Amino acid sequence: xxxxxxxxxxxxxxxxNFFCIAVLYLLLQAQLLAVLQLVVYTGxxxxxxxxxxxxxxxxxxxxxxxxxxxxKIAAVVVASGFALEMLFIIFSMENPAxxxxxxAGELGTIEGVGSAxxxxxxxxxEVTSIxxxxxxxxxxxxxxxxx
Amino acid sequence: MPLxxxxxxxxxxxxxxxxxxxxxxxxxxxxxxxxxxxxxxxLTLVGFSSFLGDSTGQILVLFVMAVAxxxxxxGLAIVIALFRNKQTVNIDEINILKW
Numbered sequence: 001x002x003x004x005x006x007x008x009x010x011x012x013x014x015x016x017n018f019f020c021i022a023v024l025y026l027l028l029q030a031q032l033l034a035v036l037q038l039v040v041y042t043g044x045x046x047x048x049x050x051x052x053x054x055x056x057x058x059x060x061x062x063x064x065x066x067x068x069x070x071x072k073i074a075a076v077v078v079a080s081g082f083a084l085e086m087l088f089i090i091f092s093m094e095n096p097a098x099x100x101x102x103x104a105g106e107l108g109t110i111e112g113v114g115s116a117x118x119x120x121x122x123x124x125x126e127v128t129s130i131x132x133x134x135x136x137x138x139x140x141x142x143x144x145x146x147x
Numbered sequence: 148m149p150l151x152x153x154x155x156x157x158x159x160x161x162x163x164x165x166x167x168x169x170x171x172x173x174x175x176x177x178x179x180x181x182x183x184x185x186x187x188x189x190l191t192l193v194g195f196s197s198f199l200g201d202s203t204g205q206i207l208v209l210f211v212m213a214v215a216x217x218x219x220x221x222g223l224a225i226v227i228a229l230f231r232n233k234q235t236v237n238i239d240e241i242n243i244l245k246w
Binding site for chain 2: 001002007010011014017018021024025027028029030032033036037040041044045048049052053055056071072075076078079080082083086087090091093096097098099100101102103104107108112113116117120121124128131132134135136138139140142143
């Protein structure tokens with residue numbers, strides 16, 4: 001996805017990646033989140049992204065400048081160092097968990113997530129609705145033709 | 148599958164996102180890399196949630212998804228507005244906030 005020249009191809013590989021992550025959510029017994037991943041990410045967000053790519057007609061892409069070779073190499077080196085560091089930490093954990101918690105199956109159902117969401121986390125849930133409202137207004141104002 | 152594998156995959160995905168943000172110059176691709184990073188963190192949260200038997204992680208993932216959706220709408224609106232003004236999405240040419 002990172003190395004592809006064409007942004008449409010990047011978007012398609014990102015969609016494939018989202019599908020794989022949804023399958024991993026199913027393996028982790030988070031059924032509601034797997035469905036939401038498909039609907040929200042691959043359904044809504046990626047459609048929006050592809051739509052903007054098409055709208056701006058970036059399909060065959062101006063050859064974005066390649067003069068930053070040093071910067072690119074430095075970026076890749078820094079990123080892989082970061083990855084190695086994280087992998088080292090992950091695999092040097094003292095007794096890592098190998099079994100899922102016994103009640104994990106009930107947590108990920110609509111019932112489990114819903115009762116937590118509307119019980120303990122009711123206030124953050126309501127705040128999220130304000131955030132989404134602000135998002136809607138902001139998007140409309142920004143993308144309006146003559147602002 | 149042990150928890151470490153999920154964490155390792157998540158770390159690798161996050162790193163790919165970081166590398167993309169640092170190397171690519173197309174604003175939309177950078178935006179997609181940020182989405183990839185958000186997703187890898189979501190995977191970590193769901194992994195810990197399932198292995199610790201605590202639903203807080205999954206709730207947090209829901210909020211991250213809501214924020215990501217709002218961010219997608221706003222970010223793409225900004226990209227459209229920028230493209231309308233400057234006819235480019237190359238982030239090297241978008242430097243009007245630079246002092």
